[in-house]
Amino acid sequence: MRIVFRVEGEPQIGLGHIMRCLALAQSFDSEGHQVLFIMSESSQSFCQKRRDWVGDIMPLATFDEQALSNQVSDDYHDIKLLEANWVKHQCSELGADWLVLDGYQFAPSYRQVLCHDNYKLAVFDDMNNSGDLHADLVINGAHNASKLNYQVSAPQAQLALGKSYQVLRKEFLQVSDKNWRKRNTLTLMFGGSDPQNMTLLALQSLQKINAAMSITVVTGVAYTQLHTLQHFIANSQLNVTHHHDCQNMAEILVGTRLALSAAGGSQFECLACATPAMLLVVADNQKFASQQAAKQGWCLVKQWDQVSIDELISTCMSLWQQAELLQSMHVKALQQPIEDGAKAISELMLTLSDKSEFAV
Known part of the structure; x- marks a missing residue:
């Protein structure tokens, strides 16, 4: 055809x-x-x-x-x-x-x-x-x-x-190694364009509290604030690895302990990699699917316009410190069939x- x-x-x-x-x-x-x-x-x-x-x-x-x-x-x-x-x-x-x-x-x-x-x-x-x-x-x-x-x-x-x-995409259907012990990063991923520039706002909030974990930042090719973000990372004390126009998302997610992510297609990628997540709903069409995902137990859901960035990061840090809860979220994600x-x-x-x- x-x-x-x-x-x-x-x-x-x-x-x-x-x-x-x-x-x-x-x-x-x-x-x-x-x-x-x-x-x-x-x-x-x-x-x-x-x-x-x-x-x-x-x-x-x-x-x-x-x-x-x-x-x-x-x-x-x-x-x-x-x-x-x-x-x-x-x-x-x-x-x-x-x-x-x-x-x-x-x-x-x-x-x-x-x-x-x-x-x-x-x-x-x-x-x-x-x-x-x-x-x-x-x-x-x-x-x-x-x-x-x-x-x-x-x-x-x-x-x-x-x-x-x-x-x-094929890369998520071919994931085989989802070992929990290999996961040690907080990953920020707010979609291919991130029109609200949540990436930079989240990093600024993490810097205010002197976050010490390894942070992976993923931005898409349609992200328009790249120069500003790169300048911030270069002058920050945070431990940040930045991937722009990422070609290997599955590889990053299987090394992620917790993802702070836009809802939508990214949430299904997190699930395919059994990655615990905090999903940020930025559009009406994302609400129902995100609510259903939260009921499965592998993620939390927040509405982007109903919570401040500092509140979001505070919740994220609280979750980060609960190792047993994060691992249980990982296990619940593993229990969901990937079709x-x-x-x-x-x-x-x-x-x-x-x-x-x-x-x-």
Whole structure:
């Protein structure tokens, strides 16, 4: 099969959409299928730096609405619809079997334009709050996804919902050594862009209390305060190791005693590595999954706008000093099954494809 992904990742929207598309693309690639990404120039630099990247990248065409206004009918003046029609044309020209769409910026009208008889449309969704999905397949790996009433927004779609469809990149599915005795660091990881700059705020708070443990800091390629952070670390008395645009997160997490992390996709990576965590919820779509994770006993959850950074670090330090509790959280994480959701999705898409010659 040939699968095309339409997705973006930038400081304003983070990198989570790209990372889960990459996880699915890796599954397809490992089975010999062709994958291709369509994205804007601003998103491409992140992808091209990753050692685990798979698939070619097609630059998204740019549209000058004023220049095109005299060349197309009034129905196509909306620049996003121009873009959607261009994407649809590319999929047809490429002979795509599936188009996978992931991002909050794609409106129902955009998705409707993408509907086409020559390929099927899969949509990653998180909250079912953006109107009609116009999809052949809806993907949502959240625990509560089956309760989100997709029968209304996507009445004709096949539904890939729940934990069995959570996607993880290959590095997290291949983790074998989760030995607790090897863990000795506090790891700070606030997502690919960290728009609130929680990384620097957390380090400043740790410095105020003269924290003595080894601290690992992970920032993504979309993080915009890199120079300021590097200057702080260089002049700090803290024992900090900084990884920017990290390519080996699983290796870092299996050496982590406690992670202070943004919720979202990172929490599933912590769980896959059996790493106790304090999860910081920064978006509404992260709440339910984080609450479910807290019930499993391997993490604590805080709402970023309901606690000060000093309070957050104080709770973190209290937890750090409770060795038996941390180890019990680690054990509870080990008890949670880790499923290959990307493989489950790819197998489902293969089954739904009209082209019988692709059958396994």
